[in-house]
Structure formats: structure tokens, C-alpha cells
Amino acid sequence: MSYIELKNVSYRYPLAETDALKNINYAFEEGKLYGIIGENGGGKTTFCDLIKGLIPSFYGGDLTGEVFIKGKEIREWESSALASTIGYIFQNPFTQISGIKETVFEEIALGLENLGVEREEIIDRVTSVVRQLKIEHLIKNNPNKLSGGQRQRVAFASIIAMETDILVIDEPTSQLDPKGTSDIFEIIHLLKEQGKTILLVEHKIDLIAEYADEVLVIKQGELITNGKTSDVFSNVNLLNEGVNIPQIALLSNDMKEQGKPFDTFAITRSQAREQILKKGSEKICH
Amino acid sequence: MMDETFINSYRSPQLSKNWLLNLNPLNKINIYIALGLITLFFQHWQVNVVITLVFILLAVAAGRFKSFISPFLKLGLVIGPFFFIVRAIFWPGENMIFNYGIINITQEGIDLGIQYATIMLVVCGILVLCTVTIKAEDLTYSLEKIGVPHNISFMILSSLQLIIDLKDKTNVIMDSQRSRGIETEGNVFVRIKAFVPVLSPLFLGAISGAEEKTIAMDARAFSSANPNTHLRFLRPTPALEKILVILVDILILGLIILGVVL
Ligand SMILES: Nc1ncnc2c1ncn2[C@@H]1O[C@H](COP(=O)(O)OP(=O)(O)OP(=O)(O)O)[C@@H](O)[C@H]1O
Ligand SMILES: [Mg+2]
Numbered sequence: 001m002s003y004i005e006l007k008n009v010s011y012r013y014p015l016a017e018t019d020a021l022k023n024i025n026y027a028f029e030e031g032k033l034y035g036i037i038g039e040n041g042g043g044k045t046t047f048c049d050l051i052k053g054l055i056p057s058f059y060g061g062d063l064t065g066e067v068f069i070k071g072k073e074i075r076e077w078e079s080s081a082l083a084s085t086i087g088y089i090f091q092n093p094f095t096q097i098s099g100i101k102e103t104v105f106e107e108i109a110l111g112l113e114n115l116g117v118e119r120e121e122i123i124d125r126v127t128s129v130v131r132q133l134k135i136e137h138l139i140k141n142n143p144n145k146l147s148g149g150q151r152q153r154v155a156f157a158s159i160i161a162m163e164t165d166i167l168v169i170d171e172p173t174s175q176l177d178p179k180g181t182s183d184i185f186e187i188i189h190l191l192k193e194q195g196k197t198i199l200l201v202e203h204k205i206d207l208i209a210e211y212a213d214e215v216l217v218i219k220q221g222e223l224i225t226n227g228k229t230s231d232v233f234s235n236v237n238l239l240n241e242g243v244n245i246p247q248i249a250l251l252s253n254d255m256k257e258q259g260k261p262f263d264t265f266a267i268t269r270s271q272a273r274e275q276i277l278k279k280g281s282e283k284i285c286h
Numbered sequence: 287m288m289d290e291t292f293i294n295s296y297r298s299p300q301l302s303k304n305w306l307l308n309l310n311p312l313n314k315i316n317i318y319i320a321l322g323l324i325t326l327f328f329q330h331w332q333v334n335v336v337i338t339l340v341f342i343l344l345a346v347a348a349g350r351f352k353s354f355i356s357p358f359l360k361l362g363l364v365i366g367p368f369f370f371i372v373r374a375i376f377w378p379g380e381n382m383i384f385n386y387g388i389i390n391i392t393q394e395g396i397d398l399g400i401q402y403a404t405i406m407l408v409v410c411g412i413l414v415l416c417t418v419t420i421k422a423e424d425l426t427y428s429l430e431k432i433g434v435p436h437n438i439s440f441m442i443l444s445s446l447q448l449i450i451d452l453k454d455k456t457n458v459i460m461d462s463q464r465s466r467g468i469e470t471e472g473n474v475f476v477r478i479k480a481f482v483p484v485l486s487p488l489f490l491g492a493i494s495g496a497e498e499k500t501i502a503m504d505a506r507a508f509s510s511a512n513p514n515t516h517l518r519f520l521r522p523t524p525a526l527e528k529i530l531v532i533l534v535d536i537l538i539l540g541l542i543i544l545g546v547v548l
Contacts, residue, residue: 054501083507090505095498098506099451100443102423105293109517111505116512123296123517127288136288144447159505 002027002068003197004051004166009065011046011055020046022221023065033188033198035212035229037205039242043221044201045091048168051199052088053077069166084115087164089156091171091201096155097143104135104154107143111162129157132187148175156184160191167191170201185211209233209246209267217243234265248272299521306348310523311425312432313531318344318412320538325408327545334404341411350418357417361410366403374399422446427520436514444499451495452488459484 011021020043028034036044049055053074056063067074069085090096101107105126112122130136133153138146143154152175173181185207192198202208208215215232217225219241225232233249249267266272301308325334345354379392426439463480
């Protein structure tokens with residue numbers, strides 16, 4: 001049984017003239033990290049909202065087809081049960097702060113309070129995510145007075161503290177500097193190691209190449225390509241679809257066109273380095 | 287470095303050094319309102335003034351005089367005179383002092399105006415004192431403890447936050463107006479003229495923000511069926527505090543009975 005499964009899913013926002021999602025079929029497996037990419041306005045956020053159960057209950061509109069989460073149709077899930085199964089970190093960090101807490105520490109604790117976790121455990125869990133996200137210096141601050149990047153980290157911390165099995169993460173690094181971005185990706189990697197199933201929307205293509213097990217490309221509401229990350233990025237025609245491709249993948253492709261392909265198509269720097277070192281040593285041996 | 291002392295502060299009631307601030311929020315409100323009730327039974331403006339003074343003294347006792355006095359004066363000096371004028375000008379009475387068209391000032395009107403204006407001072411005193419001596423979250427927590435549903439307390443908290451948000455945003459917009467050379471300081475009319483164009487973006491922003499906030503709260507399991515817990519620690523009300531509140535209530539009840547009898 002698939003963990004999350006979409007069958008012939010189409011969706012149209014209220015009053016919209018075209019479908020925001022068009023006949024999507026896909027099965028997500030447990031414990032994998034899925035990268036969702038595609039041009040602006042393609043429907044990535046809509047896709048996330050769908051999985052999180054906000055469509056159609058919150059936005060209205062017409063949803064056809066079926067979405068199964070852990071085998072149960074999404075319309076049959078209680079929204080509270082869904083909240084403790086799927087964590088959603090969304091694109092705009094400014095609206096993710098509850099606005100009712102006086103310290104960052106309490107802000108991160110809010111979800112746990114709602115889930116009814118006991119105080120000692122709340123303190124332990126919040127303390128540990130604060131460490132993971134390296135925001136020790138922020139815990140006493142007023143969450144309503146943070147910078148965009150700080151908010152993004154606090155929002156992230158607030159959701160991972162809830163320890164849901166599935167995480168839907170929509171552009172978590174849009175407000176972050178390079179250091180912040182690599183910190184967040186380190187954590188996403190760690191979460192995957194812990195067995196979480198992760199759906200990640202991200203424009204920074206090199207990071208997707210490095211961390212995602214599989215990639216989905218969404219364009220104008222359609223799932224135009226999907227598959228193993230290395231397979232998807234070895235198709236340079238994607239450039240014509242408005243999708244960025246990692247520089248390393250382009251390099252691998254150049255090598256192929258030059259008649260000197262790598263043994264396996266490299267899409268990340270470390271893979272390329274390995275291949276180049278290997279080729280180098282082969283030359284010396286000959 | 288993780289601030290362990292700060293984290294440990296959540297393991298016991300978060301008390302301040304001030305006894306008044308440490309009272310249970312509902313007990314504070316009880317005392318303030320009971321004091322306020324006295325005015326309704328005495329109907330003497332002198333009594334109202336005395337009670338207003340008591341509120342000021344309470345603010346001093348709580349170590350919150352500075353944050354109390356400015357909003358109190360701002361609010362009191364607008365609302366008080368307003369009630370005075372409305373009552374003084376339009377109230378019919380025997381002892382005419384001045385009459386011109388619908389304006390009809392009588393001694394009874396003026397007396398009543400003073401009475402109303404000073405009651406309004408008392409009301410403003412209660413409101414401002416609540417805001418400067420009670421943490422919103424402690425209030426809603428203690429309300430939840432006596433059985434008020436979680437979503438009502440959330441509504442209270444988020445509307446309070448909305449007011450703060452709107453105020454912050456107004457300041458930002460007003461600043462940008464000023465930097466574009468639009469007059470924002472000066473008399474009431476100048477201020478209103480500067481303020482009106484700001485209103486619609488402000489409220490539109492607040493409404494669309496509210497939609498996303500609903501999603502954000504949903505993501506934090508707000509609708510969870512489990513009874514929710516609290517990170518903050520509200521201290522169980524000490525016996526002494528209970529006695530104090532009961533004494534104050536009895537005393538005030540006595541005063542009120544006295545007032546009615548007199
Ligand atoms: N609440 C809404 N009501 C109506 N239409 C919407 C709504 N939200 C998004 N859309 C439309 O649906 C389409 C997909 O939008 P979506 O936000 O899912 O794109 P996206 O892939 O997340 O884009 P980006 O990379 O900019 O975040 C767009 O054409 C957009 O205009
Ligand atoms: Mg988006």
C-alpha cells in the first residue's frame with residue numbers, strides 16, 4: 001500500500017477558469033524525500049494544500065478524483081487527526097507565527113499544547129528542536145518581532161516539534177541566507193534519516209539534486225515528469241519546460257555529447273568528482 | 287548557548303517580585319470591577335474621583351504607573367469630556383442656565399455630565415489597569431481553568447493581537463506617508479485626513495492575513511480533539527490571596543449596602 005496516493009486528481013479554485021491541478025496520478029512511498037519543482041504559478045503550493053487537506057475543505061472549489069493518506073481517503077480524515085499526521089510548513093513565514101505567544105519558546109510549544117502533550121515533555125521536545133535548528137539565542141524573543149529568516153526557522157521548529165510522520169514543506173529557505181539554507185537542509189536530511197516521508201517544494205535545484213530520492217515536475221497544473229532524481233535531471237529537455245537543471249547535470253550531458261560520458265550520469269558535485277577521479281586514474285593505468 | 291534558567295522558569299509558576307502582579311488574573315479583575323461597582327451605588331462624583339485615585343494607586347503598587355498613566359489620560363480625557371458635553375448640552379431640567387436652539391444647558395444636565403464623566407474615568411481606569419497588570423495569556427489560561435472553551439480563549443488572544451498588529455501596521459504606513467511629505471501631525475482634522483486613506487489597505491491586509499492564520503493554526507493542531515495542555519505555569523491561588531479577595535469583596539459589598547441605605 002502506498003503512503004500517499006493520488007488517483008485522477010483535478011482541482012479548480014472557485015471562480016477560476018482553468019484547473020490548477022490536472023488529472024494527477026502518483027503514489028508516494030513511506031520514508032522517501034520527494035522534490036517538487038516547476039515554474040512559478042505551476043501549482044506546487046496547490047498540490048501541497050491538497051495533501052494537507054486544505055483542498056477543498058478550506059479553499060472550496062471543485063476537487064475530482066481521490067487522495068488517499070495512509071490508505072484513507074482525505075475527505076474521511078478528521079482535520080485534527082490529519083494535523084498530527086502531516087506537518088505543513090508553508091511558503092510565507094510571516095503568517096505562520098501564531099501571534100499569541102510572547103516568546104519563541106512558547107511559540108514552538110503551541111502545537112504540542114494543542115496536542116495535549118504534558119509540560120515536561122513539551123519542554124524536552126522544544127529544547128531539542130531549538131538545538132537542532134540552532135535558534136538557542138532566539139528562545140526568549142518575541143516571535144512577532146523576528147526577521148523573515150528567523151521566522152522561517154521558528155516556523156520550521158514549531159512543526160518538527162510536533163513529530164508528524166509526513167512533512168509537507170513549501171519553499172522553506174526562501175528567506176534564508178546560504179548558511180541558513182544549508183542548516184535547514186541538514187535538518188531535512190536528518191528528518192529523512194528518522195524515517196519521515198517528506199514532500200519538499202524548492203527552487204534551489206542543486207539541493208533537490210543532492211537530497212531528493214524522487215522528483216516531480218509540475219507545469220500548468222500537470223505532472224509533466226517524475227521519477228528518480230538522477231533520471232529526471234539526466235533529461236536536459238526539461239530546460240525547455242522552464243525547469244532549472246543542476247549545472248553538474250548539464251556537465252554530465254556535455255560529456256555524453258562529447259562522446260566521453262561518465263559511467264553513471266552525475267547530478268551532484270560529489271558524484272561528478274568521483275567520476276572524474278575514476279576517469280583520471282583509468283587514464284593513468286592505461 | 288541555551289539559557290537553562292529561562293527554560294527552567296517554565297517548570298514552576300512564573301512569578302514576578304510584585305505581589306499585585308502575582309495575583310490570579312481573575313482575582314485582579316474581581317477586585318477592579320468590585321471597586322468600579324461602588325460608583326453605581328453612590329452616585330456622587332466625588333466617590334468616582336476617589337475610586338479613580340485608588341486605581342492610580344494600584345497602578346503604582348503594581349510598579350506599572352508609567353505604562354498606566356499615559357493611555358489612561360489619553361482615553362479618559364477623550365471619553366470623559368465627551369460624555370460630559372453630551373449630557374450637559376442635551377439633558378432637560380428645571381434650572382435653565384443657557385438656551386439656544388436645541389442647546390439647552392441646565393444645572394441638572396451639568397451635574398449629570400460630571401457624574402457620567404467621572405464614571406467614565408473609572409471605566410477607563412479598569413480597562414487600562416487590566417491591560418497593564420494582566421498578561422493576556424494568563425487571563426485566557428485561567429478562564430480555561432474555570433471551563434471556558436479553548437477556541438473562545440483563542441479568539442480573545444488573537445483579537446488582542448490583531449489590535450496590536452493593526453497599530454504597528456498603521457505606524458508603518460503613517461511613517462511612509464510622512465516620508466512622502468504628507469502631513470500626519472497636528473490637529474485632529476489633519477490626523478484624520480492622513481488616516482482615512484490608510485484604512486482600506488489596512489483592513490484588507492488584516493482580512494487576508496486572517497485566512498492564512500487559520501491555516502497556520504490548523505497546522506498546529508488547533509482543532510485537535512485532545513484536551514490541550516499548557517506550557518506556562520499558573521500558580522494555584524494561595525489561601526492568603528483567596529482571603530484577600532473575599533475580604534475586599536465583603537468590604538465593597540458593605541460599602542455598597544451603606545450607599546444604598548444612605
Ligand atoms: N487561492 C487561490 N484562488 C484562486 N487561484 C489560485 C489561488 N491560489 C493559487 N491560485 C492559482 O493557481 C495556480 C497555481 O498556483 P500555486 O500557488 O499553486 O503555484 P506555485 O507553483 O506554488 O507557484 P510559486 O512557485 O510561485 O510558489 C496559479 O495560476 C494561481 O494563480
Ligand atoms: Mg508556491
